Amino acid sequence: MSNAVKAIILVLGSLSLLAILGILSIVFLLYWSIPHVVTDVSQYSNILHHWPEKFEDPGSKELTKHFPDSIPPDATNARLAYFPGCLQAGSYFQVRFRLSPEKIRSLYQHFRAQAAYRFKGGYSSENTEKGEVLTTQFFTSDSEDRSFPESYELLVLRSEGTWHMGRSCGVAIDRAANDIVYWVDTR
Numbered sequence: 001m002s003n004a005v006k007a008i009i010l011v012l013g014s015l016s017l018l019a020i021l022g023i024l025s026i027v028f029l030l031y032w033s034i035p036h037v038v039t040d041v042s043q044y045s046n047i048l049h050h051w052p053e054k055f056e057d058p059g060s061k062e063l064t065k066h067f068p069d070s071i072p073p074d075a076t077n078a079r080l081a082y083f084p085g086c087l088q089a090g091s092y093f094q095v096r097f098r099l100s101p102e103k104i105r106s107l108y109q110h111f112r113a114q115a116a117y118r119f120k121g122g123y124s125s126e127n128t129e130k131g132e133v134l135t136t137q138f139f140t141s142d143s144e145d146r147s148f149p150e151s152y153e154l155l156v157l158r159s160e161g162t163w164h165m166g167r168s169c170g171v172a173i174d175r176a177a178n179d180i181v182y183w184v185d186t187r
Contacts, residue, residue, distance in 0.1 A: 092136060
């Protein structure tokens with residue numbers, strides 16, 4: 001084999017290796033730059049504090065004012081789901097936990113009095129079909145099912161916009177299970 005052929009093979013091999021490394025670098029950067037769902041409950045206060053900074057609209061702070069400042073110390077079975085949004089995908093923030101029957105009863109009475117709309121179970125698309133009211137999906141569910149069971153009452157505190165470009169906030173309460181889900185959902 002001549003020296004020219006060896007040089008061509010060496011150059012082509014080096015270029016191929018550089019191309020493969022470049023493609024892998026791009027894939028790695030794209031993967032890590034796409035937001036992921038945060039489920040670590042210890043991040044709750046940080047997310048709650050920084051939620052309004054995500055939006056230029058000063059009214060976005062109003063969407064989380066019904067959330068507790070921290071997860072109550074007597075809460076059990078705490079779950080968190082936060083997605084900051086990406087491109088055209090909306091953002092959502094949910095925290096779910098279980099409290100004593102007395103506290104759930106008190107919270108239910110408080111939020112029921114404030115609710116603009118009420119639904120028994122369902123998910124955002126089902127409830128939107130019932131009157132253009134935005135709700136949310138059950139992102140903190142223990143299963144892959146994103147629909148709230150009928151045992152939950154969704155108390156919508158605020159709903160603005162349409163199914164493809166709007167925002168809503170509220171709570172979902174299961175009085176039998178003493179479970180509450182605080183949510184805010186933007187599209």
